[in-house]
Each structure stands twice: as C-alpha cells, then as structure tokens.
Amino acid sequence: MKNKIWLSSPHMGGNELSYIHQAFDENWVAPLGPNVNEFEHSLEEFLNAEVKVAALSAGTAALHLALIECGVEHGDEVICQSMTFSASANPIAYQGAIPIFVDSEPETWNICPLALEEAIKDRMTNGKKPKAIVAVHLYGMPFNVDEVMEVANKYEIPVIEDAAEALGSTYKGKACGTFGRFGVLSFNGNKIITTSGGGALVCHSEDDKNKAVFLSTQARDNAPHYQHSQIGYNYRMSNICAGIGRGQMEVLNDRVEARRKMSAFYVELFKNIAGVTVFTEPNAQYFSNHWLSAIIVDPAKAGLTREDVRLGLLEDDIESRPLWKPMHLQPVFANSPYYGGDICEKLFENGLCLPSGSNLNDEDKKRISNRINEIFK
Numbered sequence: 123m124k125n126k127i128w129l130s131s132p133h134m135g136g137n138e139l140s141y142i143h144q145a146f147d148e149n150w151v152a153p154l155g156p157n158v159n160e161f162e163h164s165l166e167e168f169l170n171a172e173v174k175v176a177a178l179s180a181g182t183a184a185l186h187l188a189l190i191e192c193g194v195e196h197g198d199e200v201i202c203q204s205m206t207f208s209a210s211a212n213p214i215a216y217q218g219a220i221p222i223f224v225d226s227e228p229e230t231w232n233i234c235p236l237a238l239e240e241a242i243k244d245r246m247t248n249g250k251k252p253k254a255i256v257a258v259h260l261y262g263m264p265f266n267v268d269e270v271m272e273v274a275n276k277y278e279i280p281v282i283e284d285a286a287e288a289l290g291s292t293y294k295g296k297a298c299g300t301f302g303r304f305g306v307l308s309f310n311g312n313k314i315i316t317t318s319g320g321g322a323l324v325c326h327s328e329d330d331k332n333k334a335v336f337l338s339t340q341a342r343d344n345a346p347h348y349q350h351s352q353i354g355y356n357y358r359m360s361n362i363c364a365g366i367g368r369g370q371m372e373v374l375n376d377r378v379e380a381r382r383k384m385s386a387f388y389v390e391l392f393k394n395i396a397g398v399t400v401f402t403e404p405n406a407q408y409f410s411n412h413w414l415s416a417i418i419v420d421p422a423k424a425g426l427t428r429e430d431v432r433l434g435l436l437e438d439d440i441e442s443r444p445l446w447k448p449m450h451l452q453p454v455f456a457n458s459p460y461y462g463g464d465i466c467e468k469l470f471e472n473g474l475c476l477p478s479g480s481n482l483n484d485e486d487k488k489r490i491s492n493r494i495n496e497i498f499k
C-alpha cells in the first residue's frame with residue numbers, strides 16, 4: 123500500500139529526544155529552563171547577533187504581543203496583507219482593533235507597496251493613522267523589504283514582520299524576521315522546523331524582549347506575592363518544546379537546502395508544461411527558503427484548472443492545497459476595508475501549493491512527477 127504524500131510534515135533531526143531527556147533528568151518540565159535559553163540563543167545567532175529572541179507558545183502569540191508592544195488598542199486600525207493565513211490578522215481582532223487589508227504584488231505575492239501607501243493615505247484622510255503594518259513573507263518568499271520599509275518609515279508606522287513561514291529566507295543577504303520593529307517566527311508542525319507547536323518574537327532591544335517575556339508569563343510585577351498592574355498572558359514556550367527546537371536548529375540549514383531542492387524539482391518538472399508557472403524569486407536579492415512550493419495554473423493555456431490538478435493529485439493520495447484565501451474574502455472579516463486590485467484574488471483562484479517537505483524521497487518525487495505528467499498528458 124502506498125503512503126500518503128503530505129504537503130509538509132515534521133522532520134526530526136535526531137538529537138531532539140536527548141534535549142527532552144535532559145529536561146526530564148534536571149526536572150525542568152516547565153515554561154522556562156536551559157532548553158528555552160539555548161533555543162533563543164541559537165535563533166539569535168542564526169538571525170544575527172544583534173537581535174533578542176523571546177520563545178513563545180505560538181507564532182500567533184508572538185503577533186499578539188508585537189501588536190501590544192506597538193501600542194495597538196481597542197478601535198485602532200492596523201494594516202495587514204490580505205493574502206495570508208488567518209493567524210496574521212486574528213490578533214488584530216484580539217486587541218479590538220480593525221484590520222485594514224491590502225492587496226499583493228504579482229512578483230512576490232506579498233503586500234504591494236503602492237496599495238500600502240494608498241491605504242495609509244486614505245485612512246489618514248479619514249482621520250486615523252494606522253498603528254502598525256503586518257507584512258508577511260508568504261511561503262518563505264521575502265516581501266519587497268526596501269519599498270515596504272520606505273513607505274512605513276515615511277509615515278512613521280512600525281512594521282510587524284510575519285516571518286512565520288520564512289525562517290532561513292533572506293533579502294539582500296539579511297535574515298527575514300530582522301527588518302521590522304518586530305519579527306514573528308512559528309514552529310508549528312507544518313513549518314520548516316517545528317517544536318510541535320511554538321513561536322518566537324524577534325526584538326531589537328533587551329527591553330522589548332523583557333517586556334514580551336513579562337507579558338507572556340502573566341505580567342507579574344516584582345513583589346514576593348502575586349502582584350499585577352497589567353493584563354498578562356500565558357504565552358511562554360515550554361522547556362520540553364524548546365528541547366525539540368534545539369535539535370531542529372542543528373539541521374535548519376539542511377532543511378532549507380532540501381526545501382529549495384523541492385522547488386528546483388518543480389521548476390524542472392513544469393519546464394515543458396504550458397500554462398503552469400512555478401513561484402520563484404523575482405531576482406537575486408531575494409532568497410526564499412521555499413517552505414512551500416507553489417504553482418499558478420492558467421486554465422486558458424493549460425486546458426485545466428488548479429482544481430483539476432488538485433483532484434488529480436488526490437487520486438494518487440498526494441496532498442496539495444489552494445493558496446491562502448485572502449482575508450478580505452473571509453466571512454469573518456467581511457466588514458473590513460480593503461485596498462488594491464484583484465492580484466491576490468487571482469492568485470487564490472489559480473494557485474496551488476504542492477508537496478514540499480524536506481523528508482520527501484526520490485520515490486515520492488517519482489510518484490509526483492508521474493502523476494503530474496499524467497494529469498497534463
């Protein structure tokens with residue numbers, strides 16, 4: 123019997139269990155301990171020595187704390203890339219703030235700098251300056267950092283960089299997650315490395331990190347009893363999960379290489395198939411970890427829709443998935459303003475993510491290529 127081929131599944135490196143054993147041996151079975159500290163240090167080193175990283179229970183928690191630290195409050199407006207996973211936008215609602223969605227650009231599939239400026243100007247004309255901008259490096263592809271930061275700096279609005287899918291990606295040689303006022307990482311089970319569930323907030327000062335740790339551990343003031351002058355959260359990463367993270371950091375570069383090889387595999391596979399474009403970097407300034415490989419199917423040229431491809435793959439138990447459905451099309455955000463055109467709507471209509479795991483072997487790839495060739499025969 124054939125195994126299911128997954129879009130993206132966990133891929134252990136080998137040393138994860140020994141760090142977990144260490145935690146048990148020393149009885150650090152808690153949301154703090156040596157694994158948490160070491161995991162944070164290895165992330166700081168990987169990103170660059172200047173940043174300070176707070177390990178948290180989820181990427182979503184990191185986004186929430188970033189918004190709080192940017193001063194986002196009830197009734198404020200926050201700009202958010204529409205083409206993304208709902209976790210980029212949900213924490214805006216947790217704060218009682220209003221998400222203002224912005225279209226993507228065709229080159230990176232990420233927030234369009236022109237539509238971003240249009241949105242800021244229009245909101246300011248309406249009397250409200252957005253409190254923050256959530257920009258996403260979708261599927262590992264860096265957003266247009268120079269132009270997005272230029273617009274953000276011009277209007278002095280902090281950027282929260284959602285790098286949940288982009289650990290290991292770089293723009294002009296600099297790590298994604300380190301450009302904004304805050305960066306957000308995720309170690310969910312389907313991400314490029316995993317802690318079974320977890321995330322991190324990338325900060326640019328010890329103060330910002332300390333504030334995140336304070337808020338993530340129930341905002342306890344300095345007193346012998348439990349004293350609170352702010353609302354806190356239970357968002358810290360456990361020392362067990364961080365043990366998995368330590369093991370995963372040892373193989374992160376291998377994982378990036380393997381995911382990039384999957385992308386190269388699809389570029390080769392679709393080279394001679396009309397009407398299909400594989401999502402690749404617009405130029406050499408962009409380096410994607412290719413967390414997920416994705417294609418655009420042009421039905422007029424391919425003679426097939428992306429649903430035909432998805433269902434065709436499913437017949438051989440090969441998982442694929444349409445691109446993220448834009449947030450401004452989601453029922454839950456139906457009342458939120460939207461700026462831009464139909465770029466992200468078209469991407470959603472014709473785009474498909476393909477199996478991209480670093481643990482796919484030659485046999486899996488053969489099965490995928492045979493099936494694709496059959497679908498497009």
Ligand SMILES: *Cc1c(COP(=O)(O)O)cnc(C)c1O
Nearest residue numbers: 180181182207209210286308310
């Ligand atoms: C996975 C993901 C998140 C959320 O991370 P969790 O660790 O699952 O909470 C946020 N944004 C994007 C773009 C993601 O893909």
